[in-house]
Each structure stands twice: as structure tokens, then as C-alpha cells.
Amino acid sequence: MTEQGPRARVVRCEGLRKRYGDRVAVDGVGFAIAEGETYGLLGPNGAGKTTTISMLCGLLHPDEGTIEVGGSPMTTGRCEAKAHLGLVPQDIALYPDLTAKENLSFFGKLQGLDRGELRTRVAEVLELVGLADRAGDRIEGFSGGMKRRCNIAAALLHRPSLLVLDEPTVGVDPQSRAAILDGIDDLRREGMAVLYTTHYMEEAERLCDRIGIIDEGRLVAEGTQPELVAAVGQHPIVRLAAEGDLTTFAGLAADAPQVVRAAASDGRVEVSVLDPTRALAPLIESAEAEGLRISGVEVVQPDLESVFLHLTGKALRD
Amino acid sequence: MAGPHTPVSVVIAGKDLRRSLKSRSLVLTAVVGPLALGLIMALAFGGSAGPSATIAVVDRDGTATSRAIVDALREELRGGPVRVRADVPDPEEAVDAERVDAAVVIPPGWTESLSASPEPLRAVRNPDRAIPGEIATSIAGQVTSQADLVRAATSTAAALGADPSGVTQVRPVVTVSVRDLSQAFNAPLYFGPLSIFLFLAMGTGARGLVREQKEGTLDRIRSTPTSARTIVAGSSLGVMAQGLVASLLVYAVSTLLFGAEWGRPVDVVVILVSFVAAISGFAAIIVALARTEPQAEGWNNALAFLFGILGGAFFGGASLPGLLGAVGSLTPNSIAMRALVETGPGGQALVEVWPLVLALWAMGAAGVVLGGAMLRRRLL
Amino acid sequence: MTVVSAVCAVDLRRLSRDKVALFFLLVLPFVLIFAIGAAFPVESDTVRVGVVAGETTGVGGALIEAATSSKSLEVTTYDDVREVVRDIRLGELDAGIVIPEGLTRTVEQGGEGEVSLELDPAQRSSAMLRNMVSSVLEDQALVLTAARFAQGRTDAPPQEALRVAEQQVRELARGQVRSITVGGGTEAPVSGFAFTAAAQMILFMFINALAGGASLVEMRTTGVADRAMSGPVDAGGLIGGLTLSRFLVAVFQGSLIATVASVAFDVDWGAPAILVSVILLFALVSAGGGVLIGALARTPDQAPAFGVPLALAMAALGGCFFPLAVAPPAMQVVARVLTPHAWATDALVSGVFDGATIVDVLVNLAVLAGFAALFLSLGVVLLRRRLEHR
Incomplete structure (x- = not known):
């Protein structure tokens, strides 16, 4: 896994802090993910996972701390950093009344793909998630698993160097889940950095090279799975x-x-x-x-x- | 549709327009609704063909004078929308049975009675045929007026020493001709309902960003290199595009299929665009001020109807008297209606009503900029 | 029965917390009644007339003088006929009189002068206006005509002829037109609060019921119905409760408008039996409409999105915006076939204006009952299908 030697950092964040009134949602979180690396963010509900991801993706402005994606600082405004990023939100963030192809074309245009590139990428990505034959169907007619796959596809159009997946397999049948996990494996092999949050321990164990455990806004441990196990004396x-x-x-x-x-x-x-x-x-x-x-x-x-x-x-x- | 370098705000607006057209509620609410209402009103008020009616004229007097009157009436009305029938023996029964719409009856001894106290003419009317009833009354009134004219003329001549006996016709010096203004211009019948339904539909569009936040698509858009300003601009543009498509469809269909008269096309389009801009402004402010989407929807719909009522949408565009009218004249509905009326057939040039157009744009710009800024702070 | 009343109670409680629904139920009808009542003049009002005087002396001057001195006309002078047309269209004038330039010369040369009366029938009761304005002008025309006729036959000087003509016209027993109405009753006046209140009652009972169909769709689509039906509740109980709440709301709406119109706008509704039976039957029709749209709409938004334009169009066709009697016969037939509104407003108007008794409107009531049965059965069948087979 480390045979290629040290790899470029795709994302680096340090000292992230976010406060809502008296409550500190995220308190000094920092981590880095290299290309080809899958980083799992684990934590119970309300631990600060989604807040962290929102700051990382420029949806939320951190009170303190720095974020750099693809070498550019991330801000909530329009910025270069976002071009390196593909977000798969926890909800099915697609328009149910538009077809798969229309959805992907729209988000591809927002990523600045030109017309020719857009057409080929939409086709490729649909093929990748196994929805090529359903390209012209509306999302609302899809099964839960198909919606999830399309939800991921929309984040891949612009070949991001960092893919952020927020609980991407919630409510997915075992078959679709396996396909999604295989797909992420493939992407990692192609050198994509992946940030993954999940409730499913076996997914984290299977997918993640490194894992950060977050609780009450703090990163309480970080490392490979054996390192974590050793560190806590297990x-x-x-x-x-x-x-x-x-x-x-x-x-x-x-x-x-x-x-x-x-x-x-x-x-x-x-x-x-x-x-x-x-x-x-x-x-x-x-x-x-x-x-x-x-x-x-x-x-x-x-x-x-x-x-x-x-x-x-x-x-x-x- | 979009070229290689379509501005992102246009891409967002295009997506919103496409979704609203697909859902069909835009077309049903803001296009079919006003067209149906406008057509019903236009038909009810006669439309461009004018009211048509079959009127029985029954001569029970049977004198040369009465016969001449019936003949003159038939001659005068030939080829017009009012058909005259002189072959109805029992007009009361015929009107009741709706074989004719109304009847004029010259009673027996009428000619004779003119020399002293004239016997009234009868207008036989059916309550369900109000307009033909009016026509019959009006025809009977014409006959009576003509008889009065003859009587006034001959008595005046007699008083001055002449002998005017045998005169049956006197040409009036002055006649009153009625000009029906609705035939040259009936845009208010369509614009009235359009102004309400457009507000409803565009409010739905304006709430799009709030809905997208709830559904998660807004986060996805924001994770792309798209600025908050562009997102809000795209959304506002989409709302305007929806309003524009709906209002131009109503304009086109009412003109081409229903023969509606709106005025000079360029003026009409400019005024409609300006009205759409103004409504975008109100819709944006409402969304920005409301705390929840249902609240925004409620405010929007209530305001749409209030503006419609105060702006005259329910009464052919006429303003209300008094304080209601003063308040109503400030609504975008009333301002746009006034601009349409001012530039209507025979009216002023568009440049002469620039303050009205400017007022609409000012409302639109203020609302979109302010509402947009507030929404940007809240959502983005 | 407990299921029906429980579902109904929940639906009503939700409505009572929906401020917007309450606005449309409690406020808007009265704004509209008041606005329309204020916008349309009654017969005793003066007619606002704009006069464009092509000449201010001679024949034209006499006509203007006649108009100005008439108690029934309120005359404003204009320079441009376009401004008169504009102000009529804006509702600032009721009619316009255009006296052409050179009218006196035309008349003196033995020609027939023509004065134009500008009216917009979409705005005001034009027949009434036309009669009021024309009669003022025609009286003056009568004098001028008689004077000229006499001048042509005698050698009286013009002033003398005019003086004699005025005297003769004053003394003339004028011909009359007597209206005979067949088919019973008298004709409904087209203005005033009474017609408006009756029309808006029908309009709002139906429109709010259709908009309220949204709560049925919500219950259907959010799974509340599924949850209820997973208990010992069948679709019938659920539908019964929802229909009952729509019915009660419509009865409330109708009674409220009837009461406020009677107390605040002094409307005399005529036979109470007609009013009560129309409210009850039309509330059933409205409830049926609400259930029907609740069954047809796919999302809660669709119920008002389709229902409101539909309800407004039906109201317009059914004579809630203008008395149906002014519409062409074919349209009246269409209105009676397609809308229960036509039958309901007709029954109410007969009660208010014709002093009809309930026997006179039995046909209307029967047709309303038919519409209610049709809408309700169709709505219930469709809704039941939606709830049970998905």
C-alpha cells in the first residue's frame, strides 16, 4: 500500500473549530488525506462529522482553522479548491423530476465541463455506476440503490481529486452496497483521495486506509486500523x-x-x-x-x- | 441548449425552468388558468363579435305607420348580430319557451294613441336573456323616440302655424352612437387573472432555493465552484424566466386564438417583462422574510390575491374608489394594468409611460437585490 | 363513527392552525365582497362622464349644457378623447361623450350630427349607463330636431323655433316602454352587495374546499393514512372523516358570509329555507370537490395549484363574477352543465331579488344534490382506490 512512497496530500485541514452559540460542534479537528488514500471519519451521531465535512466542502465557514484542497484554500465562496472536490451528500441530492442524464448534465455544467466533455463524462459515469440503460429515466422512478448510485455518479463527473462521501450506503440493498464499495475501491486505485463517513463498521474496516474517530467535536484517535487497535491496548x-x-x-x-x-x-x-x-x-x-x-x-x-x-x-x- | 460557455446562472435558471415546465403546474396555474378566466369573461361580455340575439317584432297595431316601423327595423338590422323575426304570433309564449330571445310588441291602437297619450310599447324579456332583453328594450325605446320625435316636431310646427299632418318620419338632428371600447381592447380580462396566477406560480419558483436546501441539492450546488451570488442570480433568473414564459404564452394564445386585443406587441411585451420583474422582487422578499417555506407560501398567495383584488383584477382592471383605490394603485398589478391601458389601442407611446415601467423595474430590482442578499446570508 | 369524528377533528384542528387557510377563509372573502361592492355603482349613483367638446357653442354647447345640468351625470371636461378612453378603462370614468367639431355646421347644413358615447361593457353595467346618458342627450336632440323641423315648414326665426320646441318637448307626453318579464320573477340587478355576497359565498365555499384537498393528499402521501389503516380503521372511516371536515368548513364559510353580509352590508337573503338549503347542498358539493381533488392530485402542492385556477374558472363560468344572464345563451347552457355554481347562485339570487320560495328553486336544489352525489361518489371511489391499492 505504501510501495509508491510518500504521496501528495490532496486535502489538509488543521485546527478546525465551529461553534453554534454555546455549543462547540467541532473543536480543533485536523487531518490530511493523500491521493489514493481512503480516510474514514467515524463517530456517533452528533459527533461533528457532518459539520466537519461541511467545512471541508466549503458549505460552512469555520470559526477557526485552515482547509486546503488540491493546494488551494477552501472558502465558502466560489473558489478553486471546490473544483478538486466531489461531494456525495447524505441525502439523495438529485432532482427527482429530472432524468439521471439531466441531473448529471446540470451538475457537470456547474463544474465547468464544456459541452463535448460533458457528454462523454455523463455517459462514462453512468456506465461506471451501472445506470447507462436508465439514463433517460426520472430519478423518482429509481429504486433506493439506484438513487444512491446516481447520487455518487453526480460527484464524479469532473474527476475530482477528493471524493467526499457522507454515509453513502444508508438504506441500500446488499447488492447495491457491494457495487458501491467496489466502485470506491476502483476509484482509490486510480489515485482518488476519498473521505468516507459511515455508521457501518465493516465498511470502514474494508475500505479505509486510515480512520479518524471523532467524538464531541474532537478527533480522539487517528491511524490505520491496527494502529488504532494497538493504541487503545486491544x-x-x-x-x-x-x-x-x-x-x-x-x-x-x-x-x-x-x-x-x-x-x-x-x-x-x-x-x-x-x-x-x-x-x-x-x-x-x-x-x-x-x-x-x-x-x-x-x-x-x-x-x-x-x-x-x-x-x-x-x-x-x- | 447551453453552449460551451453558458453562464452558470443561466444553467441554474434553465434547470429551474425545465423542472417547472415538466411539473405542468406552471402551465396549468399561470397559463391555462388566466386563459380560461379571460376567455369566459370575454365571451360573457360579447367579445369582438358583439352580442347576438333573435328578437321578435310583433305588430298588433296593424296600421301603415306600424308596418312602416317594422319594415324599417328589419331593414336597419339586416346583416347585423341582431336578427329580427316578424312571424311570431305569440311573443310571450315564444320568449318563455326560448324560441326567440326577446320580443318587441306594438300594441293595438298604438298609432291612434300617439295623438294624445301614447300607449307604451312592450318589451318581452326572459330573465335568463338579459342582453337580448336589453336589446329589445333598446329597440322599443328607439321606436318610441322616433315617435316622440315626430310628435315633438309636428306639434312645434303646428304651434308655429304650419300644417305637418301626414309626417311619419323625422330625421333627428343629432344621434347618439355607442362605441364599445372593449372591442378594441380587452387585455385587462386576461391580464387581471394572469397577474394573480403569475404571482402564485412565481412564488413557488422563488421558494425553490429553500426547497433545495431541504432536499440537499443546494449543498451539492454549493460544493461546486459556483459563487453564492451566482446561485441566487440563477434562481432569480429562473423565476423570471418562468413568469415570462407563462405571461408570453397567455399573451400569444389569447391574441392568436381568442382574438384578444392587448395593444402594440412591443409595448405589451415590455410591460409584461416589467411586471414579471416586479413580481420577482416581491416573491424574493417574501421568501427572504419568511421563516419557513409554508409561511412563505402563505404570505405569497395571500398577497397575490390581495394585490389582484386591489389592483382591479376582478373588475376588468378598473381601480377601486377611495382609500382602497389609492392603496390599490400602488400595487404592481395596478401599475402594469395602467401601463397596458395607457399604451392600448389609440393610446400613448410606451416612452410616455416610462414612470410606470420604471416603477415596476424599481420594485423588481429592489426586491431581488434585497431579498437575494438576505437569502444569500441565510442559505449560503 | 368514532373514527370518522376523530379524523375530522384532527383535520379541523390542523386547519385552525393554518394561518393562511384562515386568511382565505375569514378575511379574503370580505375584502373581495367589499371591493366589488364598492367598485360597482348602484342605480342611484351618479354617472361619471367625461366630455370632449369639439365645440362649446351651438348644438354642441346645448348638449353639454344638458349634460352638465343633469342631476344624474357628473361631468368632467377633457381635451383628448384618448384620455377619456384611458380613464374609462381605468375605472375613473363610467362613460364618455364626444361632441365632434363642427357639429353645429353639420346640423345647420341639414345634415345629421353624430355624438359618440364611449362605454366599456367589461367594466360597468353598460346598458344602465347607456340609458342614463343617452336619455339626457336625446332629450336635447329632440328639442333641436323639433325646432329645425318647424323652421323648415314655417318662417319662424331660429330662436323662436327653439323656444317653442323646448316648450312642446316639455309638455309632450312621452312614449314609454313597458317591460314584460316572462318565466316568472323580475330581473336581477347587476350591482350592489347582494349579488356580490351571494356570488362570493359560492366562490369561496368551493375554492377553499379545493385548496383544502391538499390535506387529503398530505395524509395520503406522508404515510399518516397508512399508519391509521394499519390499525383497526378502514378506508371508509378515514374518507368519511376527511369529507366531514371539508363539509363543515364549507358550511362554516357559507354561514359566515351570509351572516356578515346580512349584518354588515345589510343584505336581505329572502327565504331562509333557500339560503340554508343552498349552503348545505353546496357545502356537500364543495366537500365532494375537495375529496375529488385530494384523490387526483399527486402531491399536496398540486391540490391548490390545480384546484384554485379550476375553482376560479368554474366560478367565472358559473356566474360568480358577473350575472350569468348577461352571458350568451350557449355559455349559459355550458355553465349549467359544467358548474354547480350556476345553479347555486341562481337559487340564491332568486331568493334575494325575486322573493322566490323554496318551491321555486326545487330544480336548482335537486341539481345541486346531483352534483354533490356525483363529486362525492367519484371522489370517494378514487380516494378509496388510492388508499387501498398502491
């Missing part, structure tokens, strides 16, 4: 299902290298390890040496859900 677990004297084995295993702790319960032993790839073989070896009959081995990576819970004391989907 470790992978090797789970052995076995018969024999499990308690004794657990005591032995707890002292082994790489092992943080071990406990026996109900026909299995759970061993927290630093690095499962290095801990697994010695563990199995010693278990066999202790005469345990192993019927199953499972390595469980601690997930973002548990990280999130640990950091914020809240479940993500409240």
Missing part, C-alpha cells in the same frame, strides 16, 4: 477449542512470549497475543505438548467496534 485473540486440562494450559500460556494474557472457559482457551502470526505456532505446539486435543483454532482481530467503544464509551450505531 490485542488479537487466538481462540483454541480443545479437550483436556485447559486451566493449566492457560496458566502456562500466559507466561509465553508474545502473549499478553490467557484464560480458559467452557471448552476453550482465549489467548491475547501481540502478533498472532508469531504466537500461533508456539501456542499450538505447547498445547499438544500438554496433551490437549485441539478441535479448532480461530484468530480474532479486535475490531473498530471495540476500539470505538473503548474510546468513546458509546456504541457507534446509537
Whole structure:
């Protein structure tokens, strides 16, 4: 993933602060996203995700802080920075009474595409989201998934260097969701930077290279998934299902290298390890040496859900 | 439609116009509505063909004088919109059964009675045929006047010592001819309802930005390199475009299909454009001042009807007397109506009514600029 | 029944919080009644006449003198006929008299002078105006004609002929026209508050019911109906409640206009039975119209967007803007076929102006009941289909 070496920063924001009356909605948020990188912004409802995104996209003027997209400062006015940006709002921000093609043409014109370019890009983007055969149909006749796909398509027309997706898969059937996630993967491979907010942990885990966890307006943690997990002291677990004297084995295993702790319960032993790839073989070896009959081995990576819970004391989907 | 470098405000206006045409409510409200109302009024007041009626003229007197009168009437009205029938034996029954619209009856002994106290002529009328009834009364009145003329002339001549016996016809020195002004100009019948419905439709257009904010499309527009000024300008332009399309359609259809008379086309178009501009201003201010979209809709519709009533939309463009009229004359509806009337057939040149046109544009500009600025601060 | 009354109560409560609906219900009808009542003169009013004098002496002078001294005319002098035309169109004048230049010369040379009377029938009751203005002019023309006729037959000097003619005309027992109205009743006058109040009552009962169709569409499209029907409520109960609330609002609207017109504008409605039955039946018609548009419109906005122009057009056709009797016969037929308004205003007007009793308007009431049945059944069938099969 880092084999091309350091990549250009597409977006950089620092010290973002936004206050509504007495309430501080965003308090000193800052992050950067490189090209080809997908950055996930996770947080419970009301954490400040949408406010952050609104400032980043120039919809909202920050009280403090700086934002730079594509090397240009972002303001709420008409600015160069916005040309680098494609926003996929959380709502289906399309005109239901216009056709898919009419919608895309309109937003393409606002992005300054000229006539010829517009025609080819609309066709390409519709093809990309699998709606080429429905180009002439009104949005209001689309299924939820088709609307979502078209909602994304409208942000891609001008080949933005940063794609901002605000909960793009809410209310989408599994098939469409898979197609959307695959599509985002493809875009990232082409070098697009992606800022992604979601409630769905598995989407963040699957898509995001780096994740920022935001709570009560503050960025409480940031990093790759393993980094986050490590930072909050969560470790992978090797789970052995076995018969024999499990308690004794657990005591032995707890002292082994790489092992943080071990406990026996109900026909299995759970061993927290630093690095499962290095801990697994010695563990199995010693278990066999202790005469345990192993019927199953499972390595469980601690997930973002548990990280999130640990950091914020809240479940993500409240 | 748009060239490679169409200004973005025009792109936004075009999108709004396209949506409003697609939804058909613009056409139904602001085009079909005024056309239907205007046509109904124009037909009711006779239109350009004038009222038509079949009038029975029944001679129960049977003298040479009465026969001459009936013949003269038939001759005079031949080929006109009023048909005269002299072959109706029972006019009361015929009018009641609506075989004729009304009747004039010369009663028995009428000629005889002229020398002393004249027997009244009868006008037989059906309450459902008010206009033919008026025509019959008017014909009977003409006959009576002619008889009075003969009687006044002969008695004056006799008083001065002449013998005027045998005179049955006296040519009047002065006649009164009625000129129906509505035939040369009936724009108010169409413009009245148009002014109300246009306000309703353009108010809907003006609330577009607030709706787009709710629906999320405004955020998407704002995430593109489009300035707030351009967005508001595009939206205002779209509102004007919708008003313009609707009013020009009403003008064109009423003129071409219904034979309406508005005045010189260039003047009419300039006045309609100016009126549309003024209404854009009001619609923009309303949207900017209202806290919610339903509130804006309510204010807009209430004002549309109030302006319409005060501006004379319900009474052929006539202003109201007194204080109501003074207030009404300040409405854009009344100003535009006045401009249409002033420049109507036989009226002044457009340049002579520049203060009216300027007033409409001033209302429009003030509203759009102020309302636009307020809306920009609120939404963008 | 509890379902019907519950739905009705909710609908009425929502209406009572809708300030704009209340404005259209409580304020606008009276603004319009007052404005129209003020805009149209009654027969006792003087007629505002603009005179363009091509000559101020001789024949023309005599005609102007006659007009100015007439109690029924209020004369303003103009220089340009175009200004007279403009002011008639703007409602600042009721009529114009144009006396051509050289009228006296024409008459002296034995010709027939022509005075033009300018009228706009779309603005005022032109028949009435024409009679009032013409009679003033024709009286004077009568004197001039008699004088010239006598001059042609005697050698009396012009002044003498004129003096004798004036005397003869004064003493002349004038011919009369007697109107005989067949088909019962007398003709309704075309002005004053009474006709306006009756017409606006019908107009507003219907227009507000159609605009109120929006609340039906809302209930249909926002899922409130689905929620209600997921409970032990069938479409019938829901539709019944909504229809009932439309009906009650229309009855309220009609009664309010009737009361205010009677108290504030001194309108005598005639037989109470006619007034009450027209209000009740037309309220049913209006409720049916509201339900029908509520079933037909796709979005809540469409109900007023289509309903208001439709209601205004039906009102215009149905004689709410001008007495239907002035319209051509074909249009009256169309109005009676297409609009319940024509039957309702007709019944009210007969009660107000002709002293009709309820027996005289039974046909009107039956037709109104027919319209009500048609609109209601069509509306209910369509709405039920919309609610149950989607």
C-alpha cells in the first residue's frame, strides 16, 4: 500500500473549530488525506462529522482553522479548491423530476465541463455506476440503490481529486452496497483521495486506509486500523477449542512470549497475543505438548467496534 | 441548449425552468388558468363579435305607420348580430319557451294613441336573456323616440302655424352612437387573472432555493465552484424566466386564438417583462422574510390575491374608489394594468409611460437585490 | 363513527392552525365582497362622464349644457378623447361623450350630427349607463330636431323655433316602454352587495374546499393514512372523516358570509329555507370537490395549484363574477352543465331579488344534490382506490 512512497496530500485541514452559540460542534479537528488514500471519519451521531465535512466542502465557514484542497484554500465562496472536490451528500441530492442524464448534465455544467466533455463524462459515469440503460429515466422512478448510485455518479463527473462521501450506503440493498464499495475501491486505485463517513463498521474496516474517530467535536484517535487497535491496548485473540486440562494450559500460556494474557472457559482457551502470526505456532505446539486435543483454532482481530467503544464509551450505531 | 460557455446562472435558471415546465403546474396555474378566466369573461361580455340575439317584432297595431316601423327595423338590422323575426304570433309564449330571445310588441291602437297619450310599447324579456332583453328594450325605446320625435316636431310646427299632418318620419338632428371600447381592447380580462396566477406560480419558483436546501441539492450546488451570488442570480433568473414564459404564452394564445386585443406587441411585451420583474422582487422578499417555506407560501398567495383584488383584477382592471383605490394603485398589478391601458389601442407611446415601467423595474430590482442578499446570508 | 369524528377533528384542528387557510377563509372573502361592492355603482349613483367638446357653442354647447345640468351625470371636461378612453378603462370614468367639431355646421347644413358615447361593457353595467346618458342627450336632440323641423315648414326665426320646441318637448307626453318579464320573477340587478355576497359565498365555499384537498393528499402521501389503516380503521372511516371536515368548513364559510353580509352590508337573503338549503347542498358539493381533488392530485402542492385556477374558472363560468344572464345563451347552457355554481347562485339570487320560495328553486336544489352525489361518489371511489391499492 505504501510501495509508491510518500504521496501528495490532496486535502489538509488543521485546527478546525465551529461553534453554534454555546455549543462547540467541532473543536480543533485536523487531518490530511493523500491521493489514493481512503480516510474514514467515524463517530456517533452528533459527533461533528457532518459539520466537519461541511467545512471541508466549503458549505460552512469555520470559526477557526485552515482547509486546503488540491493546494488551494477552501472558502465558502466560489473558489478553486471546490473544483478538486466531489461531494456525495447524505441525502439523495438529485432532482427527482429530472432524468439521471439531466441531473448529471446540470451538475457537470456547474463544474465547468464544456459541452463535448460533458457528454462523454455523463455517459462514462453512468456506465461506471451501472445506470447507462436508465439514463433517460426520472430519478423518482429509481429504486433506493439506484438513487444512491446516481447520487455518487453526480460527484464524479469532473474527476475530482477528493471524493467526499457522507454515509453513502444508508438504506441500500446488499447488492447495491457491494457495487458501491467496489466502485470506491476502483476509484482509490486510480489515485482518488476519498473521505468516507459511515455508521457501518465493516465498511470502514474494508475500505479505509486510515480512520479518524471523532467524538464531541474532537478527533480522539487517528491511524490505520491496527494502529488504532494497538493504541487503545486491544490485542488479537487466538481462540483454541480443545479437550483436556485447559486451566493449566492457560496458566502456562500466559507466561509465553508474545502473549499478553490467557484464560480458559467452557471448552476453550482465549489467548491475547501481540502478533498472532508469531504466537500461533508456539501456542499450538505447547498445547499438544500438554496433551490437549485441539478441535479448532480461530484468530480474532479486535475490531473498530471495540476500539470505538473503548474510546468513546458509546456504541457507534446509537 | 447551453453552449460551451453558458453562464452558470443561466444553467441554474434553465434547470429551474425545465423542472417547472415538466411539473405542468406552471402551465396549468399561470397559463391555462388566466386563459380560461379571460376567455369566459370575454365571451360573457360579447367579445369582438358583439352580442347576438333573435328578437321578435310583433305588430298588433296593424296600421301603415306600424308596418312602416317594422319594415324599417328589419331593414336597419339586416346583416347585423341582431336578427329580427316578424312571424311570431305569440311573443310571450315564444320568449318563455326560448324560441326567440326577446320580443318587441306594438300594441293595438298604438298609432291612434300617439295623438294624445301614447300607449307604451312592450318589451318581452326572459330573465335568463338579459342582453337580448336589453336589446329589445333598446329597440322599443328607439321606436318610441322616433315617435316622440315626430310628435315633438309636428306639434312645434303646428304651434308655429304650419300644417305637418301626414309626417311619419323625422330625421333627428343629432344621434347618439355607442362605441364599445372593449372591442378594441380587452387585455385587462386576461391580464387581471394572469397577474394573480403569475404571482402564485412565481412564488413557488422563488421558494425553490429553500426547497433545495431541504432536499440537499443546494449543498451539492454549493460544493461546486459556483459563487453564492451566482446561485441566487440563477434562481432569480429562473423565476423570471418562468413568469415570462407563462405571461408570453397567455399573451400569444389569447391574441392568436381568442382574438384578444392587448395593444402594440412591443409595448405589451415590455410591460409584461416589467411586471414579471416586479413580481420577482416581491416573491424574493417574501421568501427572504419568511421563516419557513409554508409561511412563505402563505404570505405569497395571500398577497397575490390581495394585490389582484386591489389592483382591479376582478373588475376588468378598473381601480377601486377611495382609500382602497389609492392603496390599490400602488400595487404592481395596478401599475402594469395602467401601463397596458395607457399604451392600448389609440393610446400613448410606451416612452410616455416610462414612470410606470420604471416603477415596476424599481420594485423588481429592489426586491431581488434585497431579498437575494438576505437569502444569500441565510442559505449560503 | 368514532373514527370518522376523530379524523375530522384532527383535520379541523390542523386547519385552525393554518394561518393562511384562515386568511382565505375569514378575511379574503370580505375584502373581495367589499371591493366589488364598492367598485360597482348602484342605480342611484351618479354617472361619471367625461366630455370632449369639439365645440362649446351651438348644438354642441346645448348638449353639454344638458349634460352638465343633469342631476344624474357628473361631468368632467377633457381635451383628448384618448384620455377619456384611458380613464374609462381605468375605472375613473363610467362613460364618455364626444361632441365632434363642427357639429353645429353639420346640423345647420341639414345634415345629421353624430355624438359618440364611449362605454366599456367589461367594466360597468353598460346598458344602465347607456340609458342614463343617452336619455339626457336625446332629450336635447329632440328639442333641436323639433325646432329645425318647424323652421323648415314655417318662417319662424331660429330662436323662436327653439323656444317653442323646448316648450312642446316639455309638455309632450312621452312614449314609454313597458317591460314584460316572462318565466316568472323580475330581473336581477347587476350591482350592489347582494349579488356580490351571494356570488362570493359560492366562490369561496368551493375554492377553499379545493385548496383544502391538499390535506387529503398530505395524509395520503406522508404515510399518516397508512399508519391509521394499519390499525383497526378502514378506508371508509378515514374518507368519511376527511369529507366531514371539508363539509363543515364549507358550511362554516357559507354561514359566515351570509351572516356578515346580512349584518354588515345589510343584505336581505329572502327565504331562509333557500339560503340554508343552498349552503348545505353546496357545502356537500364543495366537500365532494375537495375529496375529488385530494384523490387526483399527486402531491399536496398540486391540490391548490390545480384546484384554485379550476375553482376560479368554474366560478367565472358559473356566474360568480358577473350575472350569468348577461352571458350568451350557449355559455349559459355550458355553465349549467359544467358548474354547480350556476345553479347555486341562481337559487340564491332568486331568493334575494325575486322573493322566490323554496318551491321555486326545487330544480336548482335537486341539481345541486346531483352534483354533490356525483363529486362525492367519484371522489370517494378514487380516494378509496388510492388508499387501498398502491
